[in-house]
Amino acid sequence: MSAIEGGRTTCEAVVRSCLERVAAREPDVRAWSYIDPAQAIAAAQAFDRGGKRGPLGGVPFGAKDIIDTFDMPTEWGTPIHKGRQPERDAACVALSRKAGGVLLGKCVTTEFANLHPGPTRNPHDLDRSPAGSSSGSAAAVADFMVPIAIGTQTTGSTIRPASFCGVVGYRPTYGEHRLHGVMEASGSLDTLGILARSVPDVALYRNVLLGIPPEPMMTLDRPPHIALCRSHIWDQFEPTTRTLVEDAALRLARAGARITEFELPADFARLNDAHRWISSFEFARTFTFEIENHWDEISDTLRGGRLHDGIDGSFERYIASKELAQECRTRFDSLWGDVDALLTPAAFGEATVGDWAFAGVPLFQLWTILHVPQISLPVFKGPAGMPIGAMLIAKRHDDRKLFACAQWAYQKLM
């Protein structure tokens, strides 16, 4: 970013270098649902001619293909909306362009940002899954095709692809960023996500997407207090993953962090079910148009999964689940004491071989439904040499403190 700002290179040169990488790798990785080199170069040239720089200063970015763009189609990962061309930018894209971002292209999403996979492969091993639903956003950043990409998260759609692909993935506190122009999956749970290659890049881009001026990273006046949180799903993580996370806690303690253990209240185990009933009830209503008019073009994965749960879902169970979630959020706020961040795995293990839908083991619902900010750091390697993320979690609205802890931890663990 500073190189463009300082006049040592141009946006066009950066975009051309991204496009070279895309040309070399995209036939294998398939991270993009739309990319037109001539259009990207023209946008970069327009930026280089223009006077306004902004905090992004000409950096190219990608956007998940459920995010509207006035100059590129937005197809939601479904043949139903093939060729769909919005007439305006989603808020997050308009804010990115306003800040000097240059849209390189649209990144592959799974079908309706749900479980049915798109064509994207894991850039570290093409036989493996990139995870989803922000598959293309994570793979494109991991493969150096673009330095930053916007994703979204309703369950684990940013954190898990970040873990599988070995990039930094951030899911913000629920409700801080505007989602207008972003396909809703489940409005009570949806947030944007950011995929990038460093914590400072994520921190800068968060402010861009909030539409507020850049600010320096928060600095810690002492090493952080990090609490290892195994949670009730601990035995669903692979043994190697559990060992990696426990070992990381020891290394952070040796580096000066205060390390404790954090036990969730027993009834928080009910939150994964609450997530299921909220997300499926909402999803099935959001997509009434497609269900009524295009049922045959919806995948079996989706019809037999979230739509099966949602179409005849009980309204009473939906409201009870929302009330439980709200009650747990309020209670969770009071449990932190002086803990700065929780540490837990960002995925059950390494990227799976072949059909990645298998990897849909329910793990992230707990954190997503609590509306807390989450970040995945690419600091582990599994038995096959594939990346695994360490996840840090902070209290709602403590996103800046989360970045400070994450940057500290990243430096100690790399």
Next chain:
Amino acid sequence: MSAIEGGRTTCEAVVRSCLERVAAREPDVRAWSYIDPAQAIAAAQAFDRGGKRGPLGGVPFGAKDIIDTFDMPTEWGTPIHKGRQPERDAACVALSRKAGGVLLGKCVTTEFANLHPGPTRNPHDLDRSPAGSSSGSAAAVADFMVPIAIGTQTTGSTIRPASFCGVVGYRPTYGEHRLHGVMEASGSLDTLGILARSVPDVALYRNVLLGIPPEPMMTLDRPPHIALCRSHIWDQFEPTTRTLVEDAALRLARAGARITEFELPADFARLNDAHRWISSFEFARTFTFEIENHWDEISDTLRGGRLHDGIDGSFERYIASKELAQECRTRFDSLWGDVDALLTPAAFGEATVGDWAFAGVPLFQLWTILHVPQISLPVFKGPAGMPIGAMLIAKRHDDRKLFACAQWAYQKLM
């Protein structure tokens, strides 16, 4: 509805009778931003040919022009989006059609559902305002052009037009209905709204828009406990309005209701400011695309109002306002005791003459930000003979109890 179901009339006949009323009155009232008689008749004929009835059984409905429709343009009340044609229906429209509703046309919205008025006039007195932002939805229902219409509410955009135009207006508990395909104004506050001519119609349509089966109205096993809530804005209501509401409380007591008074905690007075900072911060980010690319086509009303407050709005104040709101919502839940509903005015007084933006005295933010369900009942007449609504309010998620109390009160007050 039962007449179509029973075969005593057809959807086409009902639509033709609506269209006759539109033909007679629309040149004066200007409630519709899009209506094509041939298209509406074709839709009715298709319905009459079709086998599926659904709980709406062929009833025509209108939709505010910030709600996407695959077969009609959706222009958000701004020249910027003139001719904008969505490729799919918003969730609420798809659910209405699935339930057997026939879309008659699109109802006028104010610019971006904010304060700058559209062309609609009050059907009871063409020199007066219909209020906004769901101006056309309320006027069309009030003028018997359509029995039911969908609006939205971010501040008072359903309740106030209902009061000014003399129809039943309902703002549901925040978060229960899906808003996908509805223009976002302020995502933390936006809900759908329903404009109709009776409480049972509203109750039925609520279930349609929730995508759940119809259910009978809740019945009260005793007259309701209704609490008069003057709130900290009591002296901003016109004296006549205050007298009408206090008199209504006496009449309900004589009819058997238990009537008490309800005093809000003093710090709830800060919620109107919290609403201002939340809505303006969010609004200014949602519309970044328009601000950056179409500034000259935005009204002075909006540029000097919500955008002025929002564009450089403080993020810290935004978050503090959200935290205050969340804290007050939780606290409010605990204050109800055995009160079933609160009673308060639905507008400061009668519809204003001329430019209705004047009527934008901040009154409703308190209830809207508390996320509670509200209903306006057309039971009063002001000094000029214009309608004024009585507003009933219930606890979050007690929408069905709200309808039961509203129906009981409506019968006693008419």
